[in-house]
Amino acid sequence: MTTAALTSVLHPHTTTSTATADQARPRRTADECTFRTGDGADLFYRSWLPAAPAKRAVVLFHRGHEHSGRWQDLVDEIGLDDFAFFAWDARGHGRSPGERGAAESCGQLVRDADEFVKHISREHGIAMENIVVLANSVGAVLASTWVHDYAPPVRALVLGSPALRVRLYVPYAIPALRLLMRIRPKSFVTSYVKGKLLTRDARRREAYDKDPLITQSIAVNILVGLYDTATRLIADAGAITVPTMMLTSGADWVVKQSAQRKFFEALGANTKEMHVFPGFLHDTFGEKDRHLPITEARRFILDSFAEGDGRGRAIPEIHDRVGFEALSKPLPPLSAKRLNFALTGLVMKTVGRLGEGIRLGWREGFDSGAMLDYVYRNEARGVTPVGRAIDRLFLDSPGWRGIRVRKHNMEEAIGGAMRRLTGEGRPVRILDIATGHGRYVLDTIAANPEIEVSALLRDWSEENVEAGRLLAARHGAGGIRFETGDAFDADSIAAASPRPTLAIVSGLYELYPDNALIRASLSGLARAMEPGGYLIYTNQPWHPQQELIARVLTSHRGGKAWVMRCRSQAEMDALVGDAGFDKIETEIDAEGIFSVSVARKRL
Numbered sequence: 001m002t003t004a005a006l007t008s009v010l011h012p013h014t015t016t017s018t019a020t021a022d023q024a025r026p027r028r029t030a031d032e033c034t035f036r037t038g039d040g041a042d043l044f045y046r047s048w049l050p051a052a053p054a055k056r057a058v059v060l061f062h063r064g065h066e067h068s069g070r071w072q073d074l075v076d077e078i079g080l081d082d083f084a085f086f087a088w089d090a091r092g093h094g095r096s097p098g099e100r101g102a103a104e105s106c107g108q109l110v111r112d113a114d115e116f117v118k119h120i121s122r123e124h125g126i127a128m129e130n131i132v133v134l135a136n137s138v139g140a141v142l143a144s145t146w147v148h149d150y151a152p153p154v155r156a157l158v159l160g161s162p163a164l165r166v167r168l169y170v171p172y173a174i175p176a177l178r179l180l181m182r183i184r185p186k187s188f189v190t191s192y193v194k195g196k197l198l199t200r201d202a203r204r205r206e207a208y209d210k211d212p213l214i215t216q217s218i219a220v221n222i223l224v225g226l227y228d229t230a231t232r233l234i235a236d237a238g239a240i241t242v243p244t245m246m247l248t249s250g251a252d253w254v255v256k257q258s259a260q261r262k263f264f265e266a267l268g269a270n271t272k273e274m275h276v277f278p279g280f281l282h283d284t285f286g287e288k289d290r291h292l293p294i295t296e297a298r299r300f301i302l303d304s305f306a307e308g309d310g311r312g313r314a315i316p317e318i319h320d321r322v323g324f325e326a327l328s329k330p331l332p333p334l335s336a337k338r339l340n341f342a343l344t345g346l347v348m349k350t351v352g353r354l355g356e357g358i359r360l361g362w363r364e365g366f367d368s369g370a371m372l373d374y375v376y377r378n379e380a381r382g383v384t385p386v387g388r389a390i391d392r393l394f395l396d397s398p399g400w401r402g403i404r405v406r407k408h409n410m411e412e413a414i415g416g417a418m419r420r421l422t423g424e425g426r427p428v429r430i431l432d433i434a435t436g437h438g439r440y441v442l443d444t445i446a447a448n449p450e451i452e453v454s455a456l457l458r459d460w461s462e463e464n465v466e467a468g469r470l471l472a473a474r475h476g477a478g479g480i481r482f483e484t485g486d487a488f489d490a491d492s493i494a495a496a497s498p499r500p501t502l503a504i505v506s507g508l509y510e511l512y513p514d515n516a517l518i519r520a521s522l523s524g525l526a527r528a529m530e531p532g533g534y535l536i537y538t539n540q541p542w543h544p545q546q547e548l549i550a551r552v553l554t555s556h557r558g559g560k561a562w563v564m565r566c567r568s569q570a571e572m573d574a575l576v577g578d579a580g581f582d583k584i585e586t587e588i589d590a591e592g593i594f595s596v597s598v599a600r601k602r603l
Contacts, residue, residue: 030075054082059087107591161247164234201290246275365555409587414504459484535600582600
């Protein structure tokens with residue numbers, strides 16, 4: 001599977017019975033298990049283990065409303081006898097806890113998926129590179145989002161009728177649901193989906209309709225979140241480089257095939273296949289003639305293991321570089337888009353200045369340390385009530401919401417690394433190479449007074465360094481040094497003394513398009529750090545307002561346009577890996593804008 005295999009295959013309709021030789025195989029018995037998530041929920045899952053310890057696994061994600069037991073037929077029929085199979089009941093589904101059909105956000109479900117697969121890998125000793133993910137409908141969207149946002153090095157991805165666009169059959173359904181969320185944040189709708197819309201297999205149709213574990217309700221925030229998550233997946237599918245097979249139903253009344261095709265065509269994987277099965281209803285892996293997609297899935301899974309260890313995957317550096325270059329060029333003089341952005345800029349430079357945040361951005365740069373510190377404080381200020389209202393709208397924009405989540409995730413990651421080092425009997429010596437005012441470091445140190453810490457916090461701006469010193473004095477923090485320094489000067493970073501055991505680089509690399517600069521910075525960190533030390537780094541895989549920011553707002557670097565270089569998580573992780581670090585974990589906000597990752601320097 002080292003060559004591109006982009007295919008779109010229409011499978012002829014067949015009435016072949018599902019009672020094939022493969023389906024006469026002995027039924028595999030499932031063990032019932034639970035795993036604990038980071039927030040303390042004990043989620044239920046089933047495991048189908050072979051007689052001998054498995055070296056390869058398939059992890060299954062069920063469609064919306066369903067549960068892990070619905071995968072029994074596929075496990076029995078696919079014929080991968082030496083593979084282990086695992087399937088969860090998603091939060092709020094089946095035998096897992098939580099209000100039925102509900103979760104805090106789609107982001108929480110994706111985080112659960114990350115913890116689930118890591119649990120499987122750890123508990124059963126199966127390397128992530130030897131795990132294939134097979135998912136259906138809503139599960140396929142969650143699995144794809146996990147691969148996009150967390151960049152796990154899984155072997156392959158098999159997607160059945162991904163619910164990238166659900167057929168809602170009500171005009172303006174999504175805007176109406178958004179309005180309902182504002183009026184009544186905790187709202188539910190009841191699914192119209194019955195067994196007759198899923199499959200022509202009478203047995204499975206009846207089993208679905210009578211299954212007491214089927215969850216017919218779905219929280220409105222999850223339905224809207226699914227729509228928004230799918231929108232960014234389609235727009236940024238080029239970041240997904242895992243070998244991917246898509247198996248879709250030709251007579252699907254539940255989801256739209258047009259969205260699936262857009263996603264497939266944009267995928268960045270060198271190896272990808274799309275197969276359409278005419279006459280199939282939505283439950284692709286549970287249809288009357290399901291042996292057709294199951295056979296294709298089996299072939300693709302086995303082929304994915306035919307060559308190498310799965311680690312030679314191309315990283316799509318060009319994927320976002322193209323976007324950066326396009327945004328760096330001016331729009332045609334009389335284009336409607338240019339006029340619209342000019343008008344937006346005019347409003348922000350006049351009326352917008354009534355808000356303190358916009359005024360600060362024009363003065364210091366919207367990506368400056370001063371701006372970040374203002375966003376962290378999240379206190380609307382301005383001239384007159386109108387100015388304060390403008391400032392609140394500004395502070396509540398998607399990017400700034402994500403920045404505040406990033407700060408929280410940074411503090412969790414820093415605190416966790418400090419506790420790890422203490423547990424290992426090692427000193428906590430922090431080096432932050434682009435600290436701004438250092439608020440997230442200082443707040444974390446203050447929240448862990450039992451841990452002795454020394455820290456060297458550097459920034460290119462003398463003004464930021466001085467502001468950091470004042471902030472540290474207000475915190476009463478000892479053992480903290482601030483100094484100016486270039487975050488891309490490898491020799492200067494490498495000379496940091498004493499040698500750090502915890503290094504931090506936050507909110508920096510997305511400001512620069514050239515990976516050579518990033519490599520220099522990371523190499524300096526690798527040389528500076530003790531073996532086994534921890535690196536915490538951030539990334540910006542995408543931004544919903546990237547073009548608006550590039551066309552309207554200015555950077556701290558001489559008032560130039562603020563053009564961000566979004567990198568896929570896979571690309572950022574590869575740069576960190578090349579520098580000598582192994583990623584341990586990633587956290588990301590619900591909208592997928594900012595990630596915080598922890599890696600460890602190889603011994």
